[in-house]
Amino acid sequence: xxxxxxxxxxxxxxxxxxxxxxxxxxxxxxxxxxxxxxxxxxxxxxxxxxxxxxxxxxxxxxxxxxxxxxxxxxxxxxxxxxxxxxxxxxxxxxxxxxxxxxxxxxxxxxxxxxxxx
Amino acid sequence: xxxxxxxxxxxxxxxxxxxxxxxxxxxxxxxxxxxxxxxxxxxxxxxxxxxxxxxxxxxxxxxxxxxxxxxxxxxxxxxxxxxxxxxxxxxxxxxxxxxxxxxxxxxxx
Numbered sequence: 001x002x003x004x005x006x007x008x009x010x011x012x013x014x015x016x017x018x019x020x021x022x023x024x025x026x027x028x029x030x031x032x033x034x035x036x037x038x039x040x041x042x043x044x045x046x047x048x049x050x051x052x053x054x055x056x057x058x059x060x061x062x063x064x065x066x067x068x069x070x071x072x073x074x075x076x077x078x079x080x081x082x083x084x085x086x087x088x089x090x091x092x093x094x095x096x097x098x099x100x101x102x103x104x105x106x107x108x109x110x111x112x113x114x115x116x117x
Numbered sequence: 118x119x120x121x122x123x124x125x126x127x128x129x130x131x132x133x134x135x136x137x138x139x140x141x142x143x144x145x146x147x148x149x150x151x152x153x154x155x156x157x158x159x160x161x162x163x164x165x166x167x168x169x170x171x172x173x174x175x176x177x178x179x180x181x182x183x184x185x186x187x188x189x190x191x192x193x194x195x196x197x198x199x200x201x202x203x204x205x206x207x208x209x210x211x212x213x214x215x216x217x218x219x220x221x222x223x224x225x226x
Contacts, residue, residue: 004160032212043204044161044216093160097212105151106214108160 003027004096006109013084014117020080021112023094029074030096034106035067038091050077074099084116120144121205126221129195137190137220139205144185149208152179152190154201155219161204164190200224 003026013019023033031052036044048058048069056069066088068080077096081088091113095106122140129135141150149168153161165172165179167188172179178191192199204219 006160034214036216043218044214046213046215049211049213091158095160095214105149105163105166105208106212107163108153110160111158113158 002098002107004094004107004109006092006094006112008112009110010113010115012115012117015085016083018080018082019084019114020078021092021094021114023077023079023096023109025075025096025107028096028107029099030077031074031099033071033077033094033096035069035077035079036093036095038093038111044093047079081114084114086116089114089116120148120207120215121217123203123205123217123220125218126223128223128225129192131197131224131226132194135192135195135199135222135224137192137203137205137222138187139189140187141205141207142186144207147210150179150181150185150188151206151208151214152177152203153206154199154203154222156201162201164203166208195222195224197224197226 005024007022033050035047038044047062048056050056050069050071052071058064071077091111093111095108098104151166152164155161165177167179180189202219202221206214
């Protein structure tokens with residue numbers, strides 16, 4: 001159990017367009033999901049915490065108007081990269097915690113490779 | 118914000134045990150210690166986690182120092198499939214993970 005999926009697995013878009021990435025918990029409910037970004041040969045960087053039914057909280061330095069997060073249900077969170085530019089090209093990874101929060105851990109999705117031309 | 122330090126890389130022979138160290142001297146009493154591993158272009162894979170006591174599962178063992186300022190992930194018999202970047206992470210009060218740079222494990226046949 002505890003499977004997290006992401007869609008799409010990769011996407012190429014033109015500069016200035018917006019891209020939506022979905023994160024789903026397939027076999028459990030998740031009140032809290034997290035979004036990370038990973039550049040080549042670097043570690044994962046936490047971008048934001050997504051809470052079902054409330055606004056996301058963003059880490060320092062992450063533009064909330066550029067990276068829109070919606071957590072509309074207990075199994076789905078979406079990240080929209082608005083007006084994407086080449087510097088937004090990265091590997092975006094989500095994770096989810098089971099509900100209710102417990103001593104459990106985070107379960108990660110397979111990631112989405114975004115390339116902005 | 119990374120609160121853990123790990124060696125950049127380690128090497129092991131296949132079918133031998135591997136001990137991956139992690140220092141977390143600023144750990145607080147309620148911080149859980151999590152270990153994940155990641156292959157290129159994949160999401161992190163859960164390995165093990167614990168709070169104070171040593172933990173065992175089918176993948177690995179986690180040995181936590183008595184003062185909790187360090188921990189060691191133990192792979193009992195390394196295989197080629199265990200080659201990956203291993204991350205030691207502290208979970209804060211808001212359930213957030215701040216990844217450090219991890220240890221790249223190379224397993225030699």
